[in-house]
Amino acid sequence: MDAAELAEFRSTLRHLLDTAPLSSTVAALVDSGWTEVYDQGPGEALAVLFQLKGEMLAAASLYELVAAPLVGRDPLQCRIVFPATAKAAPGEFDGYATGSLSGDLDLLIIDDWHGRGSARVVSLAAARLDARPVNGLDAEAGVMRVSGSYQAGDGLLLGDEAAVVLVDVLRLALAHELIGQTGHMLRLAIEHVTVREQFGRPLGSFQAVRHRLADVAVLAAGAASVAAAITPGTGLDHNGGNVAPRVALIAAAVAADAARRNCLQVCGAIGFTWEFALHRYIRRSLVLDALSGSRQAVAAGLGESLMNAAQVPRIGGVQT
């Protein structure tokens, strides 16, 4: 896509996320030609969509849209279950879903976030399911806590390659969403410190304030560079495959953490009010941290796999 096409694509998506009812956002995206744009440039399309989702705090579950086709499933007929516990017992699951759980659905249950990734498919009808909407930290996030069990014969374990592709694209989508949120937290803080004056000067003219925001921008740019280098669906045979998406997720989560701390600090008392939007971003980015299995655990999982291999992959060459 050239710059003009990209801008048009963005504004189409923005309008759609703004206006489509939650339950039919994925269908509306499919109707609007998402698949064609995605096929032309999967990395770019995914970046635009999920960064927008983060920036707009869109609650529509779009994870299925990008993940399901990679494992041969229809996005409208499946629901991702992100694990809430490190390792569920065989035949059981306990996790989060981000959309409604009704109709003729298959559950795409992620069993393991922290290693290479494994996942299975269980039809909603075959699962004994307990689902409750989560109010918790962010009632607007549309998250359901889903736990339950299934008969061994009812769970179809995805092949190794398919599981990796699935988990990788989810990590990448979450990374872009966090990057979008971080960018918006930074914009809110910049607007505030540009307008708000103390001691006869804008807050943003004080070096201590400027440096806090610069630190967020640096981490966000680094995370965006990693995420932009990844093409979804490339699987294991590529240099950094399975490692790069975890790196993108960690870098994005670290940037979001810095944004939560630093943007809140420089917004002063206003940032602590219900009216000011910052707390909504703080809440949602912590929800994403939970969906992605907590950055600390993702970092530990990545560190362990590097230590076991005693190798440090070089992601992306300068000419390749």
Next chain:
Amino acid sequence: MSTSSSSALVEEFRAWLRAHAAELAAFTRRVPVEIEKQVEHERVLQRMLWDAGWLRRGWPESSGGSGGSALDRGTLYDALWQAGYLVPESMAAVEVIGPAVVTYAPDLARTLLPAYLRGDEIWCQGFSEPGSGSDLASLRTRIEDRGGSLRITGQKIWASHGSFSDRCLLLGRSGSPDSGHHGLSMILVDLDQSGVETRPIRAASGRNEFAEIFFDDAEVSRDRLLGQLGDGWGIAMSLLQWERGMYAWQRQAFLHARLEETLREARVPVDAASVGYVYASLCALRLKCRGTLRALAAGEAPGPDISIDKLLLSAAEQSVLDLAAAALGTDFVSGDDEFSAEIRDEWFYSRATSIYGGAAEIQRNIVADRVLRLPKEPSVGRR
């Protein structure tokens, strides 16, 4: 994203490395002795790589190179570290000084640069002064126009490798004392000529990393100028882009190798999450400065965003060396073996990454001003 091993250049280079493993064995790790001896030792490798044609890649034929993209150089540095060898430390300065000479002084690039590129000579940068560090545009070393020649008087400091360099790329003031960044010029000065004296400075690591250089009415021919009198600031800014780009790329290649060795040689258990975070910061550096390098090689100016690369570099370098130090356990303090000594040197050097080439605080100011467009700080004392 595709694999770097798909590149034919890398395959060819790796085959050559395998075929010459015996001669190259002396260069699998740094020799932790005085820096003068280290540089002498590494020059042998530089010359070997030059003679085999590898270090000619990506430099123009008029400077003794074999042409091609500057990205070839980045590919080779990366592959050398990945294969378990070091990249000669003086190649860092080559990548900062070389491109500026090629662009702004084609005659010098033809006559003098080849000896530098192949490792026959060591050059250094003479930018900082006792009174001008982060505030570079305040520098006072005089470049006086005496018609046929130029005369240089003043003092430079923190010149890396300065005490054993053959030449110095000097930024000095040819305009009036209050001419700010408009009155600066850049010139290549021989350090063995009369009117020039160097004195090593022992760094916190214990090594003579840098030097003071004194100029007392030193006469230099006009044909040693880069660009014209008064072009110095613009050239310095272009040169700093290469420092951010290719230097940062070299460092990330080294840091990947250092992290890998840390995982293999850890003497106490290492915290897995710390490894994950450190590696993530290193990947962020690599992929951010890859974009910068590609822009530079395509002749595009990366703009103020390049300060982000510099900050990512100092954060990544310090975090990798902190991890390497932690993985040594008590040996970081009390180990008298070569590996512990090497890590201590590198750990100390990593502290300087947030200081040299524009301190981290200055880089944050630039990001705040020119990337985030925050309200300016009060202008007192700032140019």
